[in-house]
Amino acid sequence: MQSLPIAGNSEKKPWSASYFPERNGVISARYAPNKSNTIGLVNNLGNYVNYYTLVQSIYKYNQPSEHRSLYSSNTFENYVNNNYSPSEKYDLLVGDNSYILTNFLKRKSISLAKNGDVPSWFGICHGVAPATIYFNKPVRPVTLVALTVKPELDSYQMILKH
Numbered sequence: 001m002q003s004l005p006i007a008g009n010s011e012k013k014p015w016s017a018s019y020f021p022e023r024n025g026v027i028s029a030r031y032a033p034n035k036s037n038t039i040g041l042v043n044n045l046g047n048y049v050n051y052y053t054l055v056q057s058i059y060k061y062n063q064p065s066e067h068r069s070l071y072s073s074n075t076f077e078n079y080v081n082n083n084y085s086p087s088e089k090y091d092l093l094v095g096d097n098s099y100i101l102t103n104f105l106k107r108k109s110i111s112l113a114k115n116g117d118v119p120s121w122f123g124i125c126h127g128v129a130p131a132t133i134y135f136n137k138p139v140r141p142v143t144l145v146a147l148t149v150k151p152e153l154d155s156y157q158m159i160l161k162h
Contacts, residue, residue: 015137019123022112024057026124027086028105036061036083054117058106063088063099093146 020026030038033046038060040051052060070076080092087102112118 010133012133012136014129014132017128017132019125019128021118021120022109022122022124023054023118023120024052025085025087025102025106025109027090028088028102028109029057030061030083030085030088032083034083038085051120054109054113058109063091063102064097067097067099093144095146 018029018031020029024038028038030036033042033048035042038052038057040048043049070079073079080089084092085102087105088099091097091099091101109118112122
C-alpha cells in the first residue's frame with residue numbers, strides 16, 4: 001500500500017471563494033454586503049451579524065417582478081451592478097428577462113429543505129474548489145454587452161463584479 005504524500009507544492013495557489021450555500025439559493029444569492037444581500041444582516045463595518053434562513057433568503061427578492069419595476073429607472077444599471085446575484089447577471093447577459101436560471105436555483109434550494117431549512121454547510125464547494133485551482137483569481141471587473149435588457153435599447157452595458 002502506498003502512503004499519501006505529507007508535503008508538496010502546487011503550481012497554482014488556490015484562491016478563496018464562497019461555497020455558494022444552498023440555503024441562499026447557490027449562485028442566485030446576492031452577496032454584496034449591503035441591505036439587498038440575501039446572506040444575512042450586515043453591520044456598519046460590512047460584516048454579517050446574523051445569517052438568513054432558507055425562507056428569509058430565497059424570498060428576499062422576486063424576479064422578474066423586481067426587474068419590471070426597476071428597468072425603466074435611470075438607476076437600473078447601477079442597481080444591477082451593486083446588488084444582483086451571479087445568476088441574475090447571467091440571465092440578463094443572455095437576454096432572459098424571465099430569470100429562468102435564477103428561479104430554477106431558488107426552487108432547487110427549496111426542494112432540498114427539511115423542516116423548513118437547508119443545513120448551512122450544503123453548497124457547491126465541490127464545483128468552486130476545483131475552479132479556484134484551475135482558473136486564475138478574478139482581478140478586475142469585466143464589462144460585457146448583454147442582450148436586450150431594456151425594451152427601448154438594443155443592448156445594455158453591465159459590469160460583472162467578482
